[in-house]
Amino acid sequence: MPTVTNARLLYVAHPTANEFPKAGVHFKYVEEKIDLDKVAIPDSVLVKILVLGSDPFIRLRMRDPSVPWTFGPLAIGHPVDNFAIGIVVRSEKSEFKPGDYVYGFLTFENYAIFPGPPELQHSLKFLKKFDKHPDILASIYVGVLGMPGETAYAAWRAYVNEKAKTSKTIFINSAAGGVGSFVLQYARYTNPHLKTIVSAGSQDKLDMLKDFGADVVFNYKTTDTAKVLAEHGPIDIAWDHVGGAVLDAALANMNFFGLIIRAGTANGYNQEETGVKNIKVMMEKALRKQGILIGISDDMIEGAKGFTEEVTKLYLEGKIKTRETMYYGIKEASKALIDTQHGHILGKPVIIVADK
Amino acid sequence: MPTVTNARLLYVAHPTANEFPKAGVHFKYVEEKIDLDKVAIPDSVLVKILVLGSDPFIRLRMRDPSVPWTFGPLAIGHPVDNFAIGIVVRSEKSEFKPGDYVYGFLTFENYAIFPGPPELQHSLKFLKKFDKHPDILASIYVGVLGMPGETAYAAWRAYVNEKAKTSKTIFINSAAGGVGSFVLQYARYTNPHLKTIVSAGSQDKLDMLKDFGADVVFNYKTTDTAKVLAEHGPIDIAWDHVGGAVLDAALANMNFFGLIIRAGTANGYNQEETGVKNIKVMMEKALRKQGILIGISDDMIEGAKGFTEEVTKLYLEGKIKTRETMYYGIKEASKALIDTQHGHILGKPVIIVADK
Incomplete structure (x- = not known):
């Protein structure tokens, strides 16, 4: 293994609270050299990155380190890191050996050292081996079979499934992302009696959601959410990725004893969240x-148990589908991260770094 | 029993959404005659009213009947009705006999016929007998031993008690009302390790809450709620009677996995609720x-089981205290209802109509 080029996407500045991140301003693409044989990896693992995930929540990590959160902040001057798939090149840890597929929090570069320098020791930094199924692309393991799928699955089983049995209607807003499109399909699979109402911001997303089995689809940019919900509601379960006015529309159309899952903040990641005025119905409708x-x-944690087994099977059977938008190489990684914040992506954004 | 005067408080107009109710405009006091022997009570019960409760939530019943809610609207042209205590005068129902103490949804007048005309057949209209304890005033049965106490007790046991065991801090805003002052004391009784932080809007309320065992008390009109919570938090459990900016302050200071009970809407009963901007932390802090x-x-319903037995005992032992502000007679009833909306009352407002 010779000395090779290691492309890296560095995080170089925090966007302000009400600012979208920008290439060149908050991220910087650099190329360095790495000697794969000689680079020091004390008690560490050298991983060749195959696929990097791009997820909306990363915006919450683009913050001053003085702001606490469960997921540590991106570290200025270091590569971005996030859920990723790789293959072990060298290992000084007994639990990993060359050729192992690994999943975990890894850095945005061609070759990542895990766990890396102290600045990258985030609270959830982890690396685990997995048996990649030969018929499943590596990218699927940062989407349906990775964090977004697992989040949706665990939350459904922990908080929603019991309620779903006695419910008639679920509304999922901005349902075309990794979490929402999983929830839609898993809801249909586990509780086929549920009427599924979903929104998205473009026709291709609506077509995809229709293909994934949604009963009612509508474009929230051209149609009044409150009007659709009033027609098709009341809503027993709302799965909210947005907040703001969309949450107000959902609150106004919730049924008594309804359940709202707050799974994201499209309305508030890059700008101040619009005030929500209908919170009082939380009490009025219990x-x-x-x-x-x-x-x-x-x-x-309990809800996630059994995820890989069950969802691998559902995916192979075609009962849970996915769509991906591919970005290629570290050079396109900042575009993937930024597009993710703007929501201009069909399906799950993934950054393909290497085939194998 | 001769023909006597029956004073009645009629509900005559709906206040608009952003208006406090007013005497003479929305309520009208009238005096009529009633022949207690001859008045027709087909399959009904004639009840002499002893005490009427005045509760903040009644504002939600002052609405156009086209707006659905679990508690039916007050009916225009009919007496106000609410939780009340009375004594049976005559009965054509086999389960009640003269002299029985009864608790239920009864009309604001000296003598109420239950269930009354069709306009008063609210979804929760009920009447039940109870054994009044000789050492407990009838008024207590619309307060600590009535709906406010039972609401607090049931919700604590259904949603809060398990969480409280592993929590350090509870915040109760506008804690001086019937529900809040019960929660404070029941929290101290069941989970004495909890630090209790409570707010109220006047010094006499703060003194009362201190007497009820609160650890930290502050006046939300003169002190910044967010500042107090930042100093004494993070908050594991917030019991919210207000909404709006106070809820924003609580959200900003919640601990991870925190629990918020929404038990009232002081901010929104008589005016549009102030927008809540921090809802996004629902996800960020799970x-x-x-x-x-x-x-x-x-x-x-499950949480309320055992309420009367346990709380009667705690009240007699002085472990749950109460303060009441008395209004006397139907003539003062509209003042009680209106003062309740403005929050200018120390302790639980009760309308004493008769001694026995």
């Missing part, structure tokens, strides 16, 4: 609202 | 929020 984060609460 | 209504969900 609603429950649950915020979800993968892997850190007992409920979600 | 919070749960639960709206509560007495008696209509399985959780709350």
Whole structure:
């Protein structure tokens, strides 16, 4: 293994609270050299990156380190890191050997050293081996079979499934992302009696969601969400990726004892969240609202059990489908991250770094 | 029993959504005659009213009947009705006999016929007998031992108690009302390790809450709620009677996996609720929020079991205290209802109509 070029996407500045991240300003693409044989990896693993995930929540990590959160901040001057798939090149850890497929929090570069320098020791930094199924692309393991799928699966089983049995209607807003499109399909699979109402912001997303089995689809940019919900509601379960006015529309059309899952904040990641005025119906309709984060609460850890086995099977059977938008190489990684914040992507954005 | 005067408080007009109710405009006091021997009570009960409750939530019943809610609207041209205590004068129902103490949804007048005309057949209209304890005033049965106490008790047991065991801090805003002051004391009784932070809007309310065992008390009119919570938090459990900016302050200071109980809407009963901007932390901190209504969900019905036995005992032992502000007679009833909306009352407002 010779000395090779290691492309890296560095995180170089925090966007302000109400600013979308920009290439060249907040991210910097660099190329360095790495000697794969000689680079020091004390008690570490050298991983060749195959696929990097790009997820909306990364925006919450683009913050001043003084702001606490479960997921540590991106570290200035270091590569971006996120859920990724790789293959072990060298290992000084007994649990990994060359050729192992690994999944974990890895850096945006061709070759990542895990666990890396102290600045990258995030609370959820982890690396685990997995048996890649020969018929499943590596990219699927950062989407349906990775964090987004696992988040949706764990939350559904922890908080939603019991309620779904006695419910008639579920509304999923901005349903075309990795989490929402999983929820739609898993809801249909586990509770086929549920009427599924989903929104998205473009016709190709609506077509995809229709193909994934949604009963009612509508474009939230051209149609009034409250009007659609009033027609097709009341809503027993709302799965909210947005907040703001969309949450107000959902609140106004919730049924008594309804359940709201708060799974994202498209309305508030890059700008101040619009005020929500209908919160008072939480009491008036005895609603429950649950915020979800993968892997850190007992409920979600319990809910995730059995995920890989069940969802691998469903995926291979075609009962859970996915669409991906591919970005190629570290050079396109900042575009993937930024497009993800703007929501201009059909399906799950993935950054393909190497084939094998 | 001769013909006597029957004073009645009629509900005569709906206040608009952003208006406080007013005497003479929305309520009208009238005096009529009633022949207690001859008045027709087909399959009904004639009840002499002893005490009427005045509760903040009545504002939600002052609405156009086209707006659905679990508690039916007040009916124009008929007396106001609410939780009340009375004594049976005559009965044509086999389960009641003269002299029985009864608790239920009764009309604001000296003598109420239950169930009354069709306009008063609210979904929760009920009447039940109870054994009045000789050492407990009748008024207590519309307060600590009535709906407010039962609401707080049921919600605590259904949603809060398990979480409280592993929590350090609870915040109760506008804690001086019937529900909040019960929660404070029941929290201290069941989970004495909890630090209790409570707010109220006047010094006499703060003194009362201190007497009820609160650890930290502050006046939300003169002190910044967010600042107090930042100093004494993070908050594991927030019991919210207000919404709006106070909820924003609580959200900003919630601990991970925190629980918010939404038990009232002081900010929104008589005016549009102020927008809440921090809802996005529901996801970022994996919070749960639960709206509560007495008696209509399985959780709350289950939670209320054992209420009368346990709380009667705690009250007699002085472990749950109460303060009441008395209004006297139907003539003062509209003042009680209106003062309740403005929050200018120390302790639980009760309308004493007769001694016995």
